[in-house]
Amino acid sequence: xxxxxxxxxxxxxxxxxxxxxxxxxxxxxxxxxxxxxxxxxxxxxxxxxxxxxxxxxxxxxxxxxxxxxxxxxxxxxxxxxxxxxxxxxxxxxxxxxxxxxxxxxxxxxxxxxxxxxxxxxxxxxxxxxxxxxxxxxxxxxxxxxxxxxxxxxxxxxxxxxxxxxxxxxxxxxxxxxxxxxxxxxxxxxxxxxxxxxxxxxxxxxxxxxxxxxxxxxxxxxxxxxxxxxxxxxxxxxxxxxxxxxxxxxxxxxxxxxxxxxxxxxxxxxxxxxxxxxxxxxxxxxxxxxxxxxxxxxxxxxxxxxxxxxxxxxxxxxxxxxxxxxxxxxxxxxxxxxxxxxxxxxxxxxxxxxxxxxxxxxxxxxxxxxxxxxxxxxxxxxxxxxxxxxxxxxxxxxxxxxxxxxxxxxxxxxxxxxxxxxxxxxxxxxxxxxxxxxxxxxxxxxxxxxxxxxxxxxxxxxxxxxxxxxxxxxxxxxxxx
Numbered sequence: 460x461x462x463x464x465x466x467x468x469x470x471x472x473x474x475x476x477x478x479x480x481x482x483x484x485x486x487x488x489x490x491x492x493x494x495x496x497x498x499x500x501x502x503x504x505x506x507x508x509x510x511x512x513x514x515x516x517x518x519x520x521x522x523x524x525x526x527x528x529x530x531x532x533x534x535x536x537x538x539x540x541x542x543x544x545x546x547x548x549x550x551x552x553x554x555x556x557x558x559x560x561x562x563x564x565x566x567x568x569x570x571x572x573x574x575x576x577x578x579x580x581x582x583x584x585x586x587x588x589x590x591x592x593x594x595x596x597x598x599x600x601x602x603x604x605x606x607x608x609x610x611x612x613x614x615x616x617x618x619x620x621x622x623x624x625x626x627x628x629x630x631x632x633x634x635x636x637x638x639x640x641x642x643x644x645x646x647x648x649x650x651x652x653x654x655x656x657x658x659x660x661x662x663x664x665x666x667x668x669x670x671x672x673x674x675x676x677x678x679x680x681x682x683x684x685x686x687x688x689x690x691x692x693x694x695x696x697x698x699x700x701x702x703x704x705x706x707x708x709x710x711x712x713x714x715x716x717x718x719x720x721x722x723x724x725x726x727x728x729x730x731x732x733x734x735x736x737x738x739x740x741x742x743x744x745x746x747x748x749x750x751x752x753x754x755x756x757x758x759x760x761x762x763x764x765x766x767x768x769x770x771x772x773x774x775x776x777x778x779x780x781x782x783x784x785x786x787x788x789x790x791x792x793x794x795x796x797x798x799x800x801x802x803x804x805x806x807x808x809x810x811x812x813x814x815x816x817x818x819x820x821x822x823x824x825x826x827x828x829x830x831x832x833x834x835x836x837x838x839x840x841x842x843x844x845x846x847x848x849x850x851x852x853x854x855x856x857x858x859x860x861x862x863x864x865x866x867x868x869x870x871x872x873x874x875x876x877x878x879x880x881x882x883x884x885x886x887x888x889x890x891x892x893x894x895x896x897x898x899x900x901x902x903x904x905x906x907x908x909x910x911x912x913x914x915x916x917x918x919x920x921x922x923x924x925x926x927x928x929x930x931x932x933x934x935x936x937x938x939x
Contacts, residue, residue: 462602464488466806467581467609469573469752472499473506474783474795475615476557481803483564490567490607494586497561497568500617501792502553504637509660511546512640513825516667520827527864537668539645546640570601575753578778580608611778611806614752614759614766615795618745618784626652626713626741632720633713634740636661646670646737650722652710654681656824658742659693663826666702673703673734675710675724684789684822686836686885692869693887696828713739747785763787770814772802780806794820821899823892828868831895834883834902837873846876848908850932852924854888857938859919865889870928872898879907884925894922908933 466482468475471493482489496503515537525532561568571583583604620635622628628635634642639661649665651658654676666672674681674697681697681704682690694704711725719737726732747765760767760775765787772780780802783795797815804812821833840847854860854868868888875882884898901911911929916922930936 461580461606461608462490464490464567464607464609466490466611466613466803467492467569467573467607468613468615469575469581470499470615470617470748470783470785471497471557471561471568472615472617472783472795473501473792474617474799475499475613476560477796478613478615478782478799478803479566480560480564481800482807483566485803485807485809487803487807489564490569490602490609491561492569492571492573492581492583494570494572496554498554498557500619502557503550504640506792507553508546508550508640509636509664510825511549512542512664513660513827515542515545516664517827520667524864539642539668543641568601569604569607571604572751574751575612575614575757575759575779576606578757578776579610579612580606581612582606611780613772613799613802614754614774614779614781614785615783615799616748616752616785618747618790620741621744621746623652623741623743626710626739628741629715632715632738634738636740636742639740642738646719648719648736649673650675650710650720650734650736650739651742652722652739653742653744654704654706655683655742655744656822658740659697659824659826659830661740661742662697662702666697666700667827671701671703671736673705673722673736675708675722676704676706677709679707681706682824682830685824685830685832686871686883687838688871689830689832689869689885689887693826693828693830696867696887700827710739745784745790747787749785770801770816771805771812772798773805789817789820789822791820791822819899819902821895823895825892828887829889829891830887831891832883832885833895833899834881835873836883836885837871840873840882845882847882848874848876848932850874850928850930850936852927852931852936852938854921854924856927857919857921857924859921859923860889862919863889863921868924870924872925872928872932874908874929874932879909881906881908881911881929884928886925888921888924890921894925897922897925 465487466489468479468491479491522535571586573581648671651674662672680690708726711723714721722734724732766781768781768786782798784790824830850872852870855866860866871885873883916926
């Protein structure tokens with residue numbers, strides 16, 4: 460007889476393991492199925508280890524400007540193998556941490572490939588050779604493959620790098636983020652295809668360590684989801700750092716050579732060009748992992764390659780739920796975690812559960828300079844026909860930014876002119892990925908400009924730029 464649960468979660472990434480933990484906290488008998496590695500892409504190959512790489516690059520960059528701070532550092536360098544080793548060690552630590560949380564919360568682990576055979580039932584087969592080997596040991600407290608039943612099933616299988624025909628990654632000269640995180644040797648030159656968060660973070664990392672970098676973006680704006688003014692600021696900063704940026708252009712083909720690759724670039728206007736480099740990083744988005752799960756057989760509806768859900772994680776089939784990247788954009792770990800809690804609490808029948816509001820999900824890019832945003836862009840607010848007030852404040856007007864030696868940056872806020880509601884906030888500069896949460900809370904509480912006028916921000920801090928931007932929207936800025 461198949462072992463039965465209140466909830467089975469398929470996928471142990473940030474959405475999946477959070478869902479399992481919250482379910483266990485609410486007294487639901489829970490199991491989680493994983494085929495590759497506990498903690499998912501985020502902790503093993505994305506959010507966490509990439510930040511470890513970027514931190515190494517940031518410190519290296521500061522060392523190069525030591526004299527600007529009255530310091531002397533005449534001999535310094537980097538060891539790419541040591542940088543990668545540190546990053547991978549942090550990934551393994553996160554992996555092991557999630558395994559511990561499964562044991563602590565008495566969540567059964569089923570290791571293998573899951574298929575939903577019918578609502579309330581899954582079949583788990585032996586895992587095939589993983590795309591990427593697990594970062595930690597396979598947990599010992601696992602259940603065998605077989606058939607399991609559950610009152611509810613949550614699909615949290617994430618996503619994988621998108622592959623363009625003719626530019627398939629080979630792991631040697633054409634990379635995805637997997638290879639970019641652990642290069643066999645440091646590349647002297649790179650072409651990066653795509654200027655979203657992944658592409659820009661790798662462009663920043665490799666440029667900080669001295670590589671020649673060219674970013675190619677098919678759209679007219681880099682960082683396409685960001686406010687146009689912020690994206691323009693970032694572009695200037697990247698180009699100032701020596702990063703070449705080509706927009707309104709695509710990589711038509713990639714020729715492999717003995718020395719590396721030649722990327723043939725086709726702009727919308729102008730002449731084609733060929734750029735030689737040691738390698739190319741393909742960062743053109745991701746594809747939802749929906750294959751092999753039996754979704755079509757049981758009638759789960761897909762939209763644009765993602766599982767269609769409502770604001771509470773419900774799919775078109777009762778008892779089958781979906782969260783995280785597999786349920787579509789924004790494809791962010793913190794969105795997956797929040798969806799996990801919403802969905803599990805809905806399953807458990809808790810009262811007062813709030814459905815996900817995607818406009819309140821913040822986005823962060825950890826390149827140099829950092830970028831962070833939440834809510835509507837100026838263009839989107841205007842598209843909605845809103846009468847808006849826009850405030851701006853440059854970091855150069857902030858004492859803490861000047862003291863840090865990082866005076867380049869901008870905070871931009873957007874308000875509804877009629878109600879004073881904060882509609883959006885967009886930031887670029889030092890530590891804005893930490894600062895943005897203030898605006899996230901403000902939007903969540905439906906804060907108005909009046910509330911922010913009366914909020915006291917400590918001095919001297921970078922956060923003062925946030926209040927000054929609000930004041931500027933209403934002609935009250937004190938420091939510009």
